Amino acid sequence: MPAGQNAALTPTIASAIPVQRNAPAGFVHSSHGHVLLCTTFDGYKFNAPAFTQDSVQQINRDFQDGAIAVKSGRPSAWKIKDSNGKYVLPDDPKLKPIYEDIAQHDKTLLTHLAEPDLAWEPLDVKKDPLAQYYLENPQWHMLNKAGCALEEGDPGSP
Numbered sequence: 001m002p003a004g005q006n007a008a009l010t011p012t013i014a015s016a017i018p019v020q021r022n023a024p025a026g027f028v029h030s031s032h033g034h035v036l037l038c039t040t041f042d043g044y045k046f047n048a049p050a051f052t053q054d055s056v057q058q059i060n061r062d063f064q065d066g067a068i069a070v071k072s073g074r075p076s077a078w079k080i081k082d083s084n085g086k087y088v089l090p091d092d093p094k095l096k097p098i099y100e101d102i103a104q105h106d107k108t109l110l111t112h113l114a115e116p117d118l119a120w121e122p123l124d125v126k127k128d129p130l131a132q133y134y135l136e137n138p139q140w141h142m143l144n145k146a147g148c149a150l151e152e153g154d155p156g157s158p
Contacts (some may be wrong), residue, residue: 039067046080052094056101069108
């Protein structure tokens with residue numbers, strides 16, 4: 001299995017993608033312009049040899065079907081790793097042709113690239129009252145969490 005894929009999750013996701021693509025497209029078409037579609041690409045196929053080409057083709061089909069934008073989250077939040085075992089970051093060269101294709105179609109890219117700095121820092125409610133959120137929701141506090149630490153040489157590392 002390619003690095004970064006979850007064996008228990010991948011078959012479920014793969015079988016759900018056609019349904020997730022077709023159902024909204026039908027709804028959009030039946031809305032007579034009242035509903036618009038924002039598409040995406042399957043980041044879980046990142047390590048497939050044709051990932052970039054397949055992603056561009058899928059996005060272009062969705063543009064032809066009326067999609068007005070592409071939503072891309074943080075590949076690192078998807079827990080996708082490249083063939084070298086490093087988390088995929090939004091500036092990975094394999095993603096550039098996808099971004100360029102979106103721009104060539106004069107479409108919008110919606111993305112969520114980062115968490116607030118506080119998600120990666122020691123928590124002290126006296127210094128920052130927002131720290132309470134991470135104390136109450138530790139699943140979103142990344143400091144010292146296994147698999148989430150920046151390594152020397154990674155973008156954003158000290």
